[in-house]
Amino acid sequence: MSEPVIKTVGLKKSYKAVEAVCGLDLSVPRGSVYGFLGRNGAGKTTTIKMLLGMVAPDAGAGRVLGYAIEKRSDSLEIRRRTGFVSEDKGLYDYMTVGQMVEFTRPLFPAWRRERESQLLKSFDLPPARKVKQLSKGMRTKLALLLALARGSELLILDEPTEGLDPAAIEEVLQILVRLVAQEEVTIFFSSHQIAEVEQIADHILIINRGRAVVAGALDDVKENYRRINLTFDGSAPAPSFEIAGIERIQKDGRQMSLLVSRNLDEIIDQARALRAQTVDVVPVTLKEIFLETVRSDE
Amino acid sequence: MLWYRHWLETRWRFFIGLALLVAFSAMMVLTEPLVGSALENFQDPGGRIGEFLREQVETAKTYDGYVWQQWFSKNLLMGWILLATLIGVGGIVTESSRGTALFTLSLPVTRRRLLAVRAATGAIELALLALVPSLLIPLFSLAIGESYSLAKTIVYVLLTILGGAVFYALSILLSTIFSDQMKPIIIGIAVAFILSTVTIFFKEFAPYSILNVMSGGSYFRTGELPWLGLAISLALAGAMFYLSLRIVERRDF
Numbered sequence: 339m340s341e342p343v344i345k346t347v348g349l350k351k352s353y354k355a356v357e358a359v360c361g362l363d364l365s366v367p368r369g370s371v372y373g374f375l376g377r378n379g380a381g382k383t384t385t386i387k388m389l390l391g392m393v394a395p396d397a398g399a400g401r402v403l404g405y406a407i408e409k410r411s412d413s414l415e416i417r418r419r420t421g422f423v424s425e426d427k428g429l430y431d432y433m434t435v436g437q438m439v440e441f442t443r444p445l446f447p448a449w450r451r452e453r454e455s456q457l458l459k460s461f462d463l464p465p466a467r468k469v470k471q472l473s474k475g476m477r478t479k480l481a482l483l484l485a486l487a488r489g490s491e492l493l494i495l496d497e498p499t500e501g502l503d504p505a506a507i508e509e510v511l512q513i514l515v516r517l518v519a520q521e522e523v524t525i526f527f528s529s530h531q532i533a534e535v536e537q538i539a540d541h542i543l544i545i546n547r548g549r550a551v552v553a554g555a556l557d558d559v560k561e562n563y564r565r566i567n568l569t570f571d572g573s574a575p576a577p578s579f580e581i582a583g584i585e586r587i588q589k590d591g592r593q594m595s596l597l598v599s600r601n602l603d604e605i606i607d608q609a610r611a612l613r614a615q616t617v618d619v620v621p622v623t624l625k626e627i628f629l630e631t632v633r634s635d636e
Numbered sequence: 637m638l639w640y641r642h643w644l645e646t647r648w649r650f651f652i653g654l655a656l657l658v659a660f661s662a663m664m665v666l667t668e669p670l671v672g673s674a675l676e677n678f679q680d681p682g683g684r685i686g687e688f689l690r691e692q693v694e695t696a697k698t699y700d701g702y703v704w705q706q707w708f709s710k711n712l713l714m715g716w717i718l719l720a721t722l723i724g725v726g727g728i729v730t731e732s733s734r735g736t737a738l739f740t741l742s743l744p745v746t747r748r749r750l751l752a753v754r755a756a757t758g759a760i761e762l763a764l765l766a767l768v769p770s771l772l773i774p775l776f777s778l779a780i781g782e783s784y785s786l787a788k789t790i791v792y793v794l795l796t797i798l799g800g801a802v803f804y805a806l807s808i809l810l811s812t813i814f815s816d817q818m819k820p821i822i823i824g825i826a827v828a829f830i831l832s833t834v835t836i837f838f839k840e841f842a843p844y845s846i847l848n849v850m851s852g853g854s855y856f857r858t859g860e861l862p863w864l865g866l867a868i869s870l871a872l873a874g875a876m877f878y879l880s881l882r883i884v885e886r887r888d889f
Contacts, residue, residue, distance in 0.1 A: 392741045393888040410746065410885075418744035428735030432644050444637050445743050481739070 340368050341404065343492055343524040344389060348398035351384050351548075358384040360548040361398065366526055366541070371518055373539030373556070374528040377632055381548040382528040383425050386496055389526075390417060403492055418446065421485035425496040425528075427477045429469045435480055436465035439487075448489030457483040460509065474501035482510060486517070493517070495527035499534060507531075511538050532625045542624070544631055551631045552599075556624070563622050566596040566606065568614040575612055581605050586630045597622065597630045638745065638753040643761075646723050650761045653719040657769035660711045665776035668702055688836060699782045701856075703773060708792040709851035712770060714828070716796055716850075717803045719765055721824035723758045724807025725817045727751065728884060733815040737889050747884045755808055755877060762804060766793045791861075792852045798866050799850035803828065805873035805880075812883040 344366035351359045359381040366372045376382045387393040389402050391413030403419050405412035429438055439458075443449045458465065461479040472480065478501045485493060493514070499507045515538055517523040529535050535542060535556075542559060544552040552559060563585075568574065574594040577587045583600035594614075598605050602619070609617055622630075678693045680686045695701040728750060731737040740750065770793045777784040803824060810820035828847075835845040842848055849865030 387738075387889070390742055392738065414744050414746060417742055420742075422738075422742040424738035424742065426735040426738065428731075428737070428739055430641065430645070430736055430739075431734075433641075437644065441637050441641055442743070445745065484739075 342366050343368050343370075344372075344400070344402050344526060346385075346389075346398060346400035346407075349385065349388060349395050349400055350397040351381075351388060351393060351395055357548050359388070359395075362545070362548065362550055364400075364543060364550070364553075366524060368524055369518060369522045370524055370541050371514065371539045372524070372526045373535035373542040374526060374545065375530075375532065375535060375542060375628055376528070376545040380545045380632075382545060383496060384548075385545070386494055386526075386528065389494060390420065390422060419448075419490055419492060421488040421490035421493040421495075423478075423481045423485045423493075423495045423498050425500075427474075427481040427500070429477060429480060429484075431468070431470035434466055434468050435463050435472070438469060438480060438484065439465070442484050443487075446488040446490075450487050450489040453489070454483065454487040457486060457513075461506075475503060475506060478502055479506065486513065491523060493523060493525045493527070495525065497529060498527055499529065499531065507534065514538060532628055536624045544628055546632045552627060559627065560621070560624065562599055562602075563627050564598050564602055565620045565622050565626070566598055566602075566609055567616075567618040567620065568594040568596070568609055568612070569616040570594070570613070571615055579605065579608055581608060586633070597627075638750065639757045642754045642757040645726060646758065646761060649719070649722050650765065653715070653722070653765050654768060657712065657715050657719075657765060658772060660715065661707060661769040661772050662776055664703075664706045664711060665773055665780060665782075668699065668780060668782070671696070671702070671706075684837070699777075699784070700788075703777075703784055704792070704852070704856045707770070707773065708796065708856075709847075709853065712766065712796060713800075713847060713851050714832070716762070716766055716800055717828045718825065720762055720800055720804040721807045721821055721828075723761055724804050724824070725811045725820045727754055727808070727811045728889070729812050729815050729887070730817055732889050741889055748881055751808075751812075751881055751884055755804075758804065758808075759801075762800075763797055766796045791855060795852040795855065795862070795866070796850050799846060799862070799869045801873035802846060802869045802876070805876035809876040809880045809883075812880045812887075 342365045344364055346362055346364040349359055349362040362385060374382055384393060388395050389400065389407055391407060391410070395408065400407040402416045405416045407413060407416065433441065439454060461483060463476065463480055463483065469477065469480070482498060485495065499510055502510065511534060514525055518525060539556050541554065542552065542556050543550055570592050572592065574589050574592055577589065577594065581601050581604050583598050583605060584596055585599050586597040588595045596605065606617060606619065675693050675696055680690055692705060695705045728737055728740060728747065731740055770789050773789060774784045774786050806827065807820050807824050810823055814820055831845060831847055835842050835847050846865065846869055848854070849862045849869055854860050854862050
């Protein structure tokens with residue numbers, strides 16, 4: 339198996355008293371589409387900034403494309419080989435679309451001119467228009483063009499579809515999928531749109547308060563996570579499970595609901611031992627997993 | 637291409653500054669006959685201000701003195717310091733408040749290079765801002781039947797640029813400390829204002845003033861170049877630029 343494109347061990351970053359990222363372990367396989375999920379302020383952007391050398395980690399280590407993120411010279415190489423779209427999509431207001439492209443192009447040796455022309459056309463970006471005159475969606479499209487045309491083997495995208503209409507979102511997602519399928523590009527992207535992540539990601543990591551709470555192949559996560567609904571004759575008993583894998587327990591009158599991430603059979607056995615009238619095991623969606631895991635950590 | 641970006645960012649400051657300085661240099665030369673006759677009717681108000689005005693009138697009695705006093709020690713001096721402050725502001729720290737820092741920092745360029753290219757591009761602009769309007773003075777002078785030495789012009793321009801490097805470096809340094817653009821401008825202008833007030837009203841301080849180095853006061857009066865003042869200004873500018881590099885390299889964005 340090839341070396342992961344992104345690998346971090348115990349990555350930490352604090353801003354004064356606030357721990358933005360607390361010991362994050364991350365492993366992004368080559369050629370994967372890796373969805374990076376978390377609430378606002380969960381540590382997603384700080385993690386991305388550390389990967390690109392914009393912020394120095396307080397502790398831990400990381401490698402991107404085999405280069406150490408802590409070393410300045412390595413960080414330069416990481417940026418040369420990575421396409422990036424920032425969360426705020428900030429581009430130079432005093433430049434036109436064409437000038438932005440002309441400015442960025444010579445900095446990337448693997449720049450793809452045919453992709454540049456194709457994206458200018460399909461995104462309907464007017465080269466003579468000033469960046470400050472672009473709508474939010476158009477700015478996002480320009481930021482995507484500048485990242486995708488770099489010809490990078492890794493794309494780090496922070497909220498890449500923010501501000502786009504549904505048709506444009508679909509177009510962008512299709513482009514990303516094509517890049518992975520045809521050119522083995524690795525995509526690491528953060529998003530609040532869980533449906534998008536579910537549509538294109540094959541791996542996910544959910545981060546909450548700087549800590550990874552769910553990580554792995556999306557299919558495995560969806561396969562392993564289950565909800566167990568228990569109904570009792572009378573009031574549901576106080577939960578007393580001693581098996582690892584129960585992420586969240588909710589009790590409401592005669593009902594008890596468990597969100598389980600592993601050891602499903604053992605947990606079912608123990609649930610039955612509580613003399614539940616009914617025991618139903620149901621699959622859960624990624625949205626439910628996300629909401630339950632970020633909530634259960636509160 | 638980094639220079640191109642900085643040029644696009646600062647070009648309007650450059651063009652407006654250049655137009656104003658050219659207009660001032662033309663006006664300064666073309667109004668010399670009027671000013672000359674007005675000075676003949678000068679009435680001394682007495683006191684410290686009177687002493688200062690008397691000196692000014694005496695200096696302006698020759699055309700050389702008039703050009704030096706009005707242009708190299710006033711209009712160009714103050715205009716150039718203001719433009720050095722305006723062109724020096726900006727950079728990656730300011731970009732962080734405008735939301736473009738992450739794009740800039742995602743480029744395969746070191747922060748050291750970003751700052752160095754920015755500083756070099758601004759320095760070229762500032763050199764042109766001092767040079768172009770000053771070189772027009774010998775030309776404009778012909779229009780009023782006077783002449784002004786090209787060699788002297790170049791010496792004064794070099795003194796303005798090299799002596800004033802410290803104001804440009806200060807602006808760059810302040811821009812690595814403050815993320816908004818106004819603070820470096822206000823502090824830069826305040827420093828120049830305090831220095832000029834001290835230079836005018838405390839004569840014992842004047843020979844050591846950086847403004848005197850920039851204007852070439854000693855060169856005008858004695859023909860000697862202010863080597864020590866230039867060396868101190870350049871050393872200070874170098875130190876401030878180095879400090880700016882260190883701050884930018886260590887900063888989290």
